[in-house]
Amino acid sequence: MTIDSSDHGFLKRAVDISYDHMRSGEGRPFGAILVMKGKPVAEGWNSIFASKDPTAHAELMAIRRACKVLGHGDLTGSTLYASGEPCPMCLGAMYLAGVSRCVYATTRQEASRIGAQTEIIYEEYLKPEAERAIPCIHVPMPEASAAFDEWLAKAR
Amino acid sequence: MTIDSSDHGFLKRAVDISYDHMRSGEGRPFGAILVMKGKPVAEGWNSIFASKDPTAHAELMAIRRACKVLGHGDLTGSTLYASGEPCPMCLGAMYLAGVSRCVYATTRQEASRIGAQTEIIYEEYLKPEAERAIPCIHVPMPEASAAFDEWLAKAR
Numbered sequence: 001m002t003i004d005s006s007d008h009g010f011l012k013r014a015v016d017i018s019y020d021h022m023r024s025g026e027g028r029p030f031g032a033i034l035v036m037k038g039k040p041v042a043e044g045w046n047s048i049f050a051s052k053d054p055t056a057h058a059e060l061m062a063i064r065r066a067c068k069v070l071g072h073g074d075l076t077g078s079t080l081y082a083s084g085e086p087c088p089m090c091l092g093a094m095y096l097a098g099v100s101r102c103v104y105a106t107t108r109q110e111a112s113r114i115g116a117q118t119e120i121i122y123e124e125y126l127k128p129e130a131e132r133a134i135p136c137i138h139v140p141m142p143e144a145s146a147a148f149d150e151w152l153a154k155a156r
Numbered sequence: 157m158t159i160d161s162s163d164h165g166f167l168k169r170a171v172d173i174s175y176d177h178m179r180s181g182e183g184r185p186f187g188a189i190l191v192m193k194g195k196p197v198a199e200g201w202n203s204i205f206a207s208k209d210p211t212a213h214a215e216l217m218a219i220r221r222a223c224k225v226l227g228h229g230d231l232t233g234s235t236l237y238a239s240g241e242p243c244p245m246c247l248g249a250m251y252l253a254g255v256s257r258c259v260y261a262t263t264r265q266e267a268s269r270i271g272a273q274t275e276i277i278y279e280e281y282l283k284p285e286a287e288r289a290i291p292c293i294h295v296p297m298p299e300a301s302a303a304f305d306e307w308l309a310k311a312r
């Protein structure tokens with residue numbers, strides 16, 4: 001996977017965003033920019049303090065804003081530039097939105113220095129479910145499964 | 157991990173939410189409710205069609221709304237009830253918010269029936285990074301690492 005000068009330029013922009021919003025006190029120093037066909041579509045930054053929303057990560061915000069700008073939820077063909085390696089939540093959002101590629105500057109290990117949980121949370125995904133810090137309990141309920149049948153009937 | 161009748165009641169509510177918002181056309185049949193100390197704090201539902209936002213999953217919305225209601229981002233001690241097993245994005249949000257426990261009714265495999273990508277995306281987390289569908293490329297940039305130093309200096 002090659003990296004060219006436009007990649008460096010957009011990644012630098014993501015880093016600049018991280019400084020701007022850290023200095024304003026909105027959140028931790030993480031910035032992102034979503035680029036489609038060589039053109040910037042939307043920017044995002046960590047605003048977990050300003051919004052009191054722990055999901056307000058730079059990458060998630062850039063993805064949500066890009067979908068709003070484009071008027072649809074399909075980011076196939078896009079590249080997400082992030083000053084820091086995306087956490088598992090943001091990686092999941094990338095898959096859901098169809099982001100095609102990601103370029104990032106600092107690793108999950110470096111982010112641990114400022115208290116980011118990225119590295120620890122990634123490790124949870126590798127554990128058997130019973131050993132994870134958050135127990136997820138499956139309680140089958142026939143009416144929940146039946147909702148999928150109703151959905152499929154609607155779709156036909 | 158024991159399940160009691162209040163768990164069943166809240167899970168049933170999550171399922172009811174899934175029906176309501178599927179029938180209104182807002183999204184796929186997934187509902188969630190965030191409960192703290194036995195009291196419901198916020199509800200969420202899949203609204204990916206209405207919002208054109210592929211991250212508008214039931215669990216993520218319930219977490220975001222609960223933080224707004226409580227005025228802070230710490231959901232330690234809470235249980236998230238979800239009609240369907242949380243996807244990797246929503247699981248990550250649970251870790252970031254400190255959700256303590258999750259109870260769900262349908263599995264990731266069942267959700268595949270209606271086209272949900274949950275099972276496929278979880279498999280991506282188990283692969284070596286180079287083999288994932290979304291390449292994530294590390295391009296070190298000294299100024300990105302320096303943002304963490306500035307953050308630490310501010311914090312002191």
